[in-house]
Amino acid sequence: MKTASWQVMRRIHLKGVFPPIVTPFKGSKYEICYKSAEENFSKWKNEKVNGYVTLGSAGEYVSLKEKEAVEYVKFAAKQAHAQNVPLIAGSGCESTEATHRRCDQFAEVGADAFLVITPHYFLPFLDDAAYIDHYLTVADKSPKPILIYNVPFYSHINLSADCVIELSKHPNIIGIKDIFEKERTKKIAEKTKASNFSILSAYGNSFLPALMCGAVGSISAVASALPRQMKTLLEKFESGELGDAEKIQISLEKPNEMVTKKYGPSGLKYAMSLLGYKPGMVRPPLRNIEPKSTAAKEIESHFQHFL
Numbered sequence: 001m002k003t004a005s006w007q008v009m010r011r012i013h014l015k016g017v018f019p020p021i022v023t024p025f026k027g028s029k030y031e032i033c034y035k036s037a038e039e040n041f042s043k044w045k046n047e048k049v050n051g052y053v054t055l056g057s058a059g060e061y062v063s064l065k066e067k068e069a070v071e072y073v074k075f076a077a078k079q080a081h082a083q084n085v086p087l088i089a090g091s092g093c094e095s096t097e098a099t100h101r102r103c104d105q106f107a108e109v110g111a112d113a114f115l116v117i118t119p120h121y122f123l124p125f126l127d128d129a130a131y132i133d134h135y136l137t138v139a140d141k142s143p144k145p146i147l148i149y150n151v152p153f154y155s156h157i158n159l160s161a162d163c164v165i166e167l168s169k170h171p172n173i174i175g176i177k178d179i180f181e182k183e184r185t186k187k188i189a190e191k192t193k194a195s196n197f198s199i200l201s202a203y204g205n206s207f208l209p210a211l212m213c214g215a216v217g218s219i220s221a222v223a224s225a226l227p228r229q230m231k232t233l234l235e236k237f238e239s240g241e242l243g244d245a246e247k248i249q250i251s252l253e254k255p256n257e258m259v260t261k262k263y264g265p266s267g268l269k270y271a272m273s274l275l276g277y278k279p280g281m282v283r284p285p286l287r288n289i290e291p292k293s294t295a296a297k298e299i300e301s302h303f304q305h306f307l
Contacts, residue, residue, distance in 0.1 A: 014113075014147070014175050014198040015216040016050025017231050018088065019224040020058040022269055023072060024280025032068060034075060036278035041079040043277060047227040050217065052080050053115055055090035057154050058221045060265055063283040070105050077110030088219075092117030092149060096134050103142040114142060115177060115219070117149040118157045128163040139172040148176040151202045153261060161187045168197040175199065177219045180206035189214020204230060204256035208249040211237050222256040225271045226306060254302040263295060270296060271303050 021044075024036040044052070054076040055061035055069055064072065073089045080087035089111035091102035096119075103114050116138055118131055139146055148167060152158040161184045167173050168191075175198030178185070189199055193214075201210035204222035207230065223230045229248055236245035259268035269279035270289040281288050289295045 014051070014086075014200065017217060017223050017227060017234060018051045018053050018200065018219045019044060019049055019227055020053040020056035020219055020221060021076065021224055022265065022272065022279045023055075023059045023061075023064065024278060025283050026280055030281065030283045032072060033278070033280050036280050037072075037075065038079065039278045040272075041076075041083075044224075044227060045083050047231060049085065049223070049227050049231065051086040051088060051112075052076060053088045053090065053219050056115060056149075056219070057151070058224060058259075058265055058268055059090065060283055060286070061090045063286075066105075069102075070109055073106045073111050074109035077112070080112075081110065086112035088113045088115050088147065090115045090117065090149075091146075092119070094119045094121045096137050099134075099138050100141045103138065103144065103146070107143040111144060113145045113147060113174065115147045115149050118155045118159060120155045120157050123156060126157075128160055131157075131159060131163055132166055135167050135173065136170055139167075139170045142172060145172050145174040147174060147198075147200070148178075150176055150178045152179065161191075164188050165191045168192040168195050173197075177202050178210075178215075179203065180210040180213070180215075182209065182213060185210060185213040185215065203260060205249075205253045207233055207252070208237060208245050220256070221259045221265075221268050222252060224268060225259060225275055225277070225303070226252065226255060229306070251305065255306070258299045258302050263289065263299065267295070267299055270299050274300060274303050274307060 024033040026033040054073055077087040089106040091099060091106055091114040093099045093102060150159045164176060177200050179202050199215040201207045201215045201218040202220060204220040207218050218230060233245050233248040259271055266282050266286055266289050272279040
């Protein structure tokens with residue numbers, strides 16, 4: 001009997017630093033600039049990241065047309081596989097059926113797993129039971145494994161620990177990109193340990209605390225700008241050099257703020273440009289950060305140490 005692809009993938013334990021990559025746009029029509037994206041992959045390759053996430057919030061996935069999204073996943077998968085690392089594609093939509101469709105499309109062009117945001121448009125009418133039904137249905141149908149996306153800053157929903165633990169029992173749900181809440185993170189880590197379920201920290205400013213509570217890696221925007229620092233923090237933690245890990249963690253707090261809650265994708269792209277990447281422009285209605293602006297000066301001040 002043929003083994004389903006997700007039954008094979010379940011054996012993979014996602015661990016390490018997975019930058020959620022940007023989508024570089026150029027010109028008056030804000031077309032995807034693949035040349036710039038290729039240059040970015042070359043720089044990330046030198047940092048030996050553990051894999052990539054495309055079409056997350058950092059990748060402005062809500063701004064891409066369906067055809068563009070499929071083509072960009074195809075490109076990113078080719079780049080990732082050339083480095084012998086997996087490509088996780090953001091495939092979450094507001095409907096269960098649309099999410100399933102995206103999973104199928106992205107699997108066909110090379111994605112190895114899917115990051116599925118929790119539907120939130122109908123928030124007043126949804127509860128744990130609805131979220132469980134959604135994720136289980138997607139997981140049943142998906143040709144590749146899925147990860148839960150739990151970042152309330154964007155989804156406006158904070159899934160309960162019990163909901164996550166229940167979902168972790170499904171053999172095609174292999175992990176979660178999650179915010180850090182000490183007791184909640186510890187509970188999820190303890191209850192899912194036997195199922196090879198990976199907790200990946202959503203924010204660089206809480207990476208070390210999350211690791212100490214059972215997380216095994218990170219999908220955080222700051223990792224796209226500062227992958228070496230994120231990788232080194234993880235290595236120091238794993239080798240027991242907690243003092244050094246804490247110093248790195250402290251150094252990441254303000255940079256993380258600049259590229260997440262304060263300036264979002266615009267801040268991330270500006271920071272990456274300072275560090276030699278080619279992030280391109282953001283698509284409207286997001287606005288680019290202009291050099292010499294107050295925002296630019298603030299970002300520069302917090303990334304100066306890394307230049």
